[in-house]
Amino acid sequence: MEIGLVGLPQVGKTTVFNLLTGTAVPTGVTGDTRVHKGTAPVPDRRLDFLAAVYLPKKVTSARVNFKDIPGLDPRRGDRAANVRFLAEVRGADALCYVVRAFAGAETPAYFDAVAPYKELLEVRAELLLADIMLVEKRLEHIRTGSKISKEAGAEIAFLKRCLEALNEEQPVRETAKTAEEKSLFSSYGFLTDKPVVLAINLDEQSLRTGDYPQRDLILNYASGKGMPVVEMAALIEAEIAALPSEERAEFLRDLGIEEPGITRLAAAAQRSLGLITFYTVVGDEVRGWAIRAGTNAKKAAGKVHSDMERGFIRAEVFRCDDLLRLGTPAKVREAGLFRLEGRDYLVQEGDVIQFRFKV
Ligand SMILES: Nc1nc2c(ncn2[C@@H]2O[C@H](COP(=O)(O)OP(=O)(O)O)[C@@H](O)[C@H]2O)c(=O)[nH]1
Ligand SMILES: [Mg+2]
Known part of the structure; x- marks a missing residue:
């Protein structure tokens, strides 16, 4: 089970990934087109509590798998790269959209201004387009096949309904009614059907004020789609994570951060994968385990x-x-x-x- 970080270039995906997984993949304009994989501990109050009761030598959190997918860039000339990145999106069990709500001229925004809502729509449009192409390819494949069976006729009708739903941005899953359709549906692996968590990457000022451009638009959109939202300031949290542990709490308090965004994000990601945590107390280890509900x-x-x-x-x-x-x-x-x-x-x-x- 794996959650993919998805977004436009230069929005902070790798910064978030490093924070989650405790790695140090270079950030910024690196030209790196590799996918990076890692695991993040699921922060967990129950586990802390069990550790306080049993006082084990070792405390081990459940972990969630993440992958950092290079930025989708609809303007990129290199279609092959986009296709490869979209295949990585398809392989993920859930997605974390990362959008930029931080200012800063040193990192030019994809659009001319900070526009997280516009970014979110751009990413969604890219995934929708990939889904539409998938349906069209499949239709083409059936139509040019040597013989048209009865099942193929039923699949064509179903694919057409999927296409309609996609074009109208309706939840495509709901087009699958019968058992056959549901089984076909899961074989397609639509990108826009995956569970999503939305991470909005803030700067220090927006973190303090709680306000940023397009805030109401993006929050309304997310709540309409039932997307959990995590507002966080990845770069600041990364800077704080690099401090000696005694100083961290003070900086977090000063910024008014009760629970670090990364903690909330890991928990939301785990839920989006449909995972739950159970615990074992064995010998001198207390441990959390993530399993499917x-x-x-x-x-x-x-x-x-x-x-x-x-x-x-x-x-x-x-x-x-x-x-x-x-x-x-x-x-x-x-x-x-x-x-x-x-x-x-x-x-x-x-x-x-x-x-x-x-x-
Ligand atoms: N000011 C500011 N800069 C950030 C923030 N998050 C990331 N950056 C910077 O934006 C650039 C792109 O970040 P990166 O994580 O590589 O983005 P990616 O292309 O989406 O993986 C880097 O220079 C980061 O240091 C943030 O919250 N605030
Ligand atoms: Mg990156």
Whole structure:
């Protein structure tokens, strides 16, 4: 499961990527057309709390995979590069659109002025166009095929409906009604159908005032589409992250940042992938694990160790939030909130699990 950072060139994608993954890929105009991959810890209050209760030697966060895709540039002459970057977008399970709301003449804006809403529409248009071309190619492929079967007729009709939805910017997923259509639909891999988180990259001033050009336009658009929004100041957060840890809190406080944008972004990204976190306390390690919502206990055990899945006997489960409420594991047990669950139990967000298994 992977989330792709997508946006126009020079909007701060790589800056965000470095912050998330703790890497140092060069930023600015580098001419680098590689895709960079990395993982980010999912910051997590429950994990901090478990660490405070169990005092383990080691605390390990769940992690989310990210990739930094070079900027989509509709003005670029090099179509092949754009096609390659779009293929990377297609390979991602969810997208994080990054748009620029920071001023600064040292980095010329894509449009002449700072225009995050216009940028967002430009990126969407690029992805829509790619989806429309995908449908047209598929139609062409069927039409020029040697024989037209009955199924092909049904697919043509369905593709035409997809095309209509795309042209009207309607949610294309909703055109798939029957089981056959749904299965066709998922095989197409539409770019505009992926879950999206919107990161708006601010400068220090807009961070302080909470205002920036096109703010209402972009926030209204995002809320209309159900897109979670994270406003953050990537460069400032990167500068703060480079400071000695004692000084960080003070700088964040001074800027009025309660929770760093990067923390909110990692959490929103994890949700957009449909992932949840459960925890294990084993030996001297407390650890968070990201799994798909709807995963059963046996499969979840396999995430920790393949032996645990193979030799799965049962899961001993309690909710971290019950521990939070009651204070100690003994009290959770007294309250009858320790449960024994079988292999088919669907693991819930915030479960603390001990797997019993036999090898
Ligand atoms: N002033 C300011 N500059 C930024 C911010 N984020 C990124 N930049 C700068 O903008 C340039 C492009 O950033 P980069 O992360 O490489 O953008 P990308 O092309 O989208 O990957 C670099 O010079 C960054 O230092 C920000 O929040 N404020
Ligand atoms: Mg970059």
